[in-house]
Amino acid sequence: FSGVARVPVVVHVVWNTAAQNVSDAQIASQIDVLNADFRATNPDVSTVPGPFQPLVADSRIEFFLATTGPDGAPTDGVTRTQTATVAFTDDDAVKADATGGADAWPADRYLNVWVCPLDGFLGYAQFPGGPADTDGVVITTTGFGTTGTATPPFDLGRTATHEIGHYLDLFHIWGDDGTGCSGTDEVADTPNQGGPNFGAPGFPTVSCSNGPDGDLFVNYMDYVDDAAMVMFTHGQAARMEACLDAVRPTLFS
Ligand code: ARG
Ligand code: ZN
Numbered sequence: 001f002s003g004v005a006r007v008p009v010v011v012h013v014v015w016n017t018a019a020q021n022v023s024d025a026q027i028a029s030q031i032d033v034l035n036a037d038f039r040a041t042n043p044d045v046s047t048v049p050g051p052f053q054p055l056v057a058d059s060r061i062e063f064f065l066a067t068t069g070p071d072g073a074p075t076d077g078v079t080r081t082q083t084a085t086v087a088f089t090d091d092d093a094v095k096a097d098a099t100g101g102a103d104a105w106p107a108d109r110y111l112n113v114w115v116c117p118l119d120g121f122l123g124y125a126q127f128p129g130g131p132a133d134t135d136g137v138v139i140t141t142t143g144f145g146t147t148g149t150a151t152p153p154f155d156l157g158r159t160a161t162h163e164i165g166h167y168l169d170l171f172h173i174w175g176d177d178g179t180g181c182s183g184t185d186e187v188a189d190t191p192n193q194g195g196p197n198f199g200a201p202g203f204p205t206v207s208c209s210n211g212p213d214g215d216l217f218v219n220y221m222d223y224v225d226d227a228a229m230v231m232f233t234h235g236q237a238a239r240m241e242a243c244l245d246a247v248r249p250t251l252f253s
């Protein structure tokens, strides 16, 4: 695509306790974070260490709550479902009415985001090319948006940024080979990195002989706290843009 790709989103709120039925304002806060992070207008991008600043990229991808539903009727882009399930796992049960969740909207036209209580993890995504009825991302209620149920240190909406990175074909920045140096994220401008970083690392954090600058731990595809992940690279942006063009061509306008 040229210019900007705008992606319609449906948020399926699946709640067990009333507090988990997150507000429209909390949903709006998440959409705002996505638009800032994917366009590199997030103010905290200024925390990127100097040597890494040339890598910061605007992915030219934006998100908005769907205004037309699958049946053509106006919608606010949110579905709300009460469930008997106390906490979901990554088995996709949240993605169907029949298993205590909410059915996906057509994945060729909507990015499906499920928000639900997850059993001890922040979220998960389906990579491009998978089955339509489970396509999208799942975010735990306490890691969604920046208000309401969002809980530190995962209360800046970055779990959705990370998971949508996967949904648009990005791998973890350390290459998913444990702490070894042979894995790759298939992106040329990210430094080779041993394993995931956690918390809020100091600069430089060196692994796999990647000094003097070391790991790009400020990247959304690492495992650091929300406040520490603040950027995609040009290579990652190109990979996400290519995914939209090649695999998800009807998703955006
Ligand atoms: N562990 C999750 C995954 O691999 C998400 C990690 C998100 N990190 C964060 N700081 N929000 O998909
Ligand atoms: Zn991940």
Ligand code: CA
Binding pocket: 184, 185, 186, 187, 188, 189, 190, 191, 192
């Ligand atoms: Ca790399």
